C-alpha cells in the first residue's frame with residue numbers, strides 16, 4: 001500500500017530530460033514508483049496538466065537567525081524550495097566567542113544587521129543563543145520543528161571573532177595560533193555534519209557600526225590554513241562572496257582571484273562564488289568567467305552562483321531606505337503612518353520645499369547603510385534610468401511584478417516625458433495613493449537595460465542557481481522568489497531567449513543538490529526522497545511583495561508569496577497546499593559526512 005499517488009502529471013524529473021507524463025507513487029517519505037502506478041494508495045491526486053518537479057534546493061540563504069523563530073522558512077516555502085542552505089557569505093551566529101556571552105552575541109547581531117539588513121532587535125529577541133560551539137548551534141536548530149530541510153555552513157566572521165576577539169574586527173593579521181584554532185573549530189563543525197565553510201570579502205558589507213566585516217581582508221595564510229580543515233573528509237563545500245577589489249583595478253582583481261583558487265586548492269572542495277555584473281563598465285563578470293574557465297580546465301572545482309534577474313533593491317516609503325529619506329522636508333513627516341505620510345507628501349508646499357533642499361548623508365559612522373547608497377543618491381538623475389515601477393498592469397488590467405522592464409518605463413524616462421527632474425518623478429510616484437508604491441532598482445545585472453547578461457550567465461556550464469539571499473536584506477530585497485521567476489519568466493513569458501523548462505528545473509534541483517554532495521534528492525526517481533512540487537505552468541508567478549511587521553519585536557520586512565504552486569511536499573508530507581502553508585513540519589537538519597545522506601535502495 002502506497003501513501004500517495006500523483007496521477008498523470010507532466011514529470012520534469014530534474015535530470016534535464018524532456019518532460020513526460022507519468023504517475024508517481026510515494027511511501028515512507030520516498031518515491032517508490034514512477035511510470036504507470038496501479039498499486040493501492042491511501043491518497044490519489046489527479047494532476048493532469050500540472051508539472052511535477054523535484055523540490056528546489058536553494059544554496060544561498062541567510063536563515064541563520066530566522067530558523068530560530070520561523071518554523072516554515074517563509075518566503076522560500078512559497079517558492080517551491082524544499083532544502084535551504086544558510087551560513088553564507090561569512091556571517092552567522094556560531095560559534096560564539098568564549099567569555100562575556102552578551103558581548104559575543106551583540107557582536108554577531110551587529111554584523112548580521114549591517115551586512116544582511118535583518119533588524120537587530122528581531123535577532124536579539126528571536127534567536128535563543130543557547131549554544132557556544134557550532135555543533136551546539138546545530139543541535140539547537142535540530143530540536144526545533146521545521147517545514148523544510150536545511151544545511152548549515154560555518155561562517156568565517158564568527159569563527160574569527162570567536163578566536164581573535166577584538167583583534168578580528170580591528171582587521172589584524174591572524175597569528176599561526178589563531179589560524180590553528182579556527183581550523184580546529186571548523187573541523188569540529190564539519191565532523192558534526194556542517195555542510196562547509198563560507199567567507200565574505202566585499203567593501204559593501206559593513207557592521208551596523210560601519211566597520212568592514214572581520215574576515216574581509218583575511219590573508220592567504222589564514223584562508224589556506226583554515227581550508228586545511230577539510231583534509232581527509234569526503235564532504236563539504238566552500239562558498240565565497242568577493243567584490244574582487246573592484247575599486248583597485250585589474251591587478252587587484254587577479255590577486256583576489258588567486259586567493260579564491262588557493263581556497264579551492266587547499267580545501268580540495270567545490271567552491272562556489274557570487275557572480276554579478278557589478279561594475280559600470282560591466283567587464284568584471286567576464287574576467288571572473290575567464291579565470292573560472294581556466295581554473296576548471298586545470299582541474300579546480302570552481303562554480304559560479306548567478307541570479308536569474310537583476311540584483312538590487314526595492315525602494316518604497318516603508319523600505320529600509322529610499323531616495324527621499326535624507327531630505328529635511330521628508331524627515332518632518334517620516335514618523336507618520338504610511339497613508340498619512342503619502343498624503344502629507346502630496347501637499348504642494350512640502351513638495352516644493354523638498355525639491356529645493358539637498359539630501360543629508362545616510363551612510364557613515366554608526367550607520368549600516370553602505371556608502372554606495374550616498375554615491376547613488378548623489379547621482380539620482382543618472383541612476384533613475386535604472387529605477388522602474390515594480391508593479392505594472394497588463395492588457396487585462398491585472399497587476400503583476402515586472403523584473404525585466406524596458407528602459408522606456410524608467411522613472412528617468414517618465415521625468416523626461418513630463419519635463420521635470422528625476423527626483424520630482426520619483427517623489428510623485430512614491431507619494432501616490434496609500435504610499436505603497438515600490439520601485440525596482442536593479443543595481444547589478446542590468447547594464448544593458450535587459451537581462452541579457454543574466455541569460456549569458458545561465459548558459460554557463462559552471463553556473464549554479466543562487467543569490468536568493470532569502471531571509472536577508474528583509475527591508476530592501478525579496479529575491480527568494482527568483483526560483484519562481486525562473487519558471488514564470490525564463491521558461492514561459494520572456495519574448496526571446498527562453499530556457500526550456502527541463503533546463504530551468506535541472507538548475508533549481510539536481511545541479512544544486514549534487515554540488516552539495518546530496519544524492520538523495522534533486523530528482524524524481526525511485527529511491528529518492530519525496531521532495532517535490534506540483535505546479536500549474538500557466539499560473540506560476542511571483543506575487544506582489546508587500547511590507548509586513550511579523551518579525552520578532554515587530555520588525556518589518558518585505559514578504560512575497562506566489563501563484564501557481566498547487567502543492568509542495570517534503571519527505572512525502574505536504575508543506576504547501578494551494579498556496580497555503582500546512583501544519584506539517586517534516587524538515588530536518590541535514591548533516592553531511594558523518595551521517596551520509598544516501599539514496600535508499
Ligand SMILES: [Zn+2]
Nearest residue numbers: 060088089469
Ligand atoms: Zn549572501
